[in-house]
Amino acid sequence: MWLAADDDTQIYILGTMHALPPGTDWDRGKVARAVDRADELVLELAPDQLAEAGKEFQQLAPRQVPLAMAERLPPAALAAYRAFEAGGGAFDADALDDWAVMVLMGQRAAEQAALSPAAGVEAGLTARFQAAGKPVAGLETAHSQLMLFETLDPATQRALLTRAAEDAGSAVADIRALTGAWRRGDTATLEALINEDVDAVPAARKAVITDRNRAWSHWILRRMASPGTVLVAVGAGHLVGKDGVPALLESEGLTVTRVQ
Structure with a gap:
């Protein structure tokens, strides 16, 4: 967690995990104090938009013309994909866009790693702020968030899917490593793990990470122009590295201090 502050405004910037093992204790110490002090919570998606995400996915994910996975992936990637798919049932992937198959694979890997969105940071924060009668807003809409993937060019989508398939065998271990680094506050490891995925596909990094961070x-x-205390909570991967939100704010002359 970082803090950007001036004379009358405090904005805490908390790196989250959207899904966690049930019972994960994340809201202690300075994080708990920031939650108590904040007048409002700002997430990637407000609760009403999060509720719309499933419907938006169903509308955007289908392909206009089905395409067999065997025609999309090279042999080694296809074999790894088939083995992963067999561990939890078919995705009906032939009828879906490349990016949508990748999203479903990520969701299944999180489930297999025993992570639950209901135990994630956003769910806990939303419950806390709503119980206290404090507003909860969002930086994006469900539609705009999924359109980031839908509008990626076909070659970039295919590169992302191929990489996800090639790495399917280690997906659960990779998620656990990412979660472990987050729990330790190990930003260097977080950055290395995230960069390993996105740096291989620069167009995806720009659309999904860098442009959103900006x-x-x-x-x-x-928001610094308006008095008050705000808690901004977004995925931890958006807060690390030279194009993470804290670094970008510092490049604009704002003092940003890591506080947890």
């Missing part, structure tokens, strides 16, 4: 940092800079 938009969110600009939102924070604008």
Whole structure:
């Protein structure tokens, strides 16, 4: 967690995991104090938009013309994909866009790693703020978030899917390593794990990471003009590295301090 502050505004920026093992204790110490002090919570998606995500996925994910996975993936990647799919039932992937298959694979890997969105940071924060009668807002909509993937060019989507398939055998271990680094507050390991995935597909990194980080940092800079205390909670991968939100804010002349 980082803090950006001036004379009358405090904005805490908390790196989250969207899904966690049930019972994970994340809201202690300075995080708990920031939750208590904040007048409002800002997430990637407000609760009403999160509720819309499933419907948006169903509308955007289908292909116009089905395409067999055997025609999309090279032999080694296809074999790894088939083995992963066999561990939990078919995805009906032939009828889905490449990005949608990748999303479903990520969700299944999280389930197999015993992670649950209901135990994630966003779910806990939303419950806390709503119980206290404090507003909960979002930086994006469900539609705009999924359109980030839908509008990736076909070659980039195929590269992402191929990489996900090739790495399917280690997906659960990779998620556990990412979660472990987050629990330790190990930003160097977080950055290395995230970069290993996205740096191989630069167009995806720009659309899914860098451009969003810039938009969110600009939102924070604008919000600094209004007094109050805000907790901004977004995926931890958006807060690390030279194009993470804290680094981008510092490049704009704002003092940002890591506090947890």
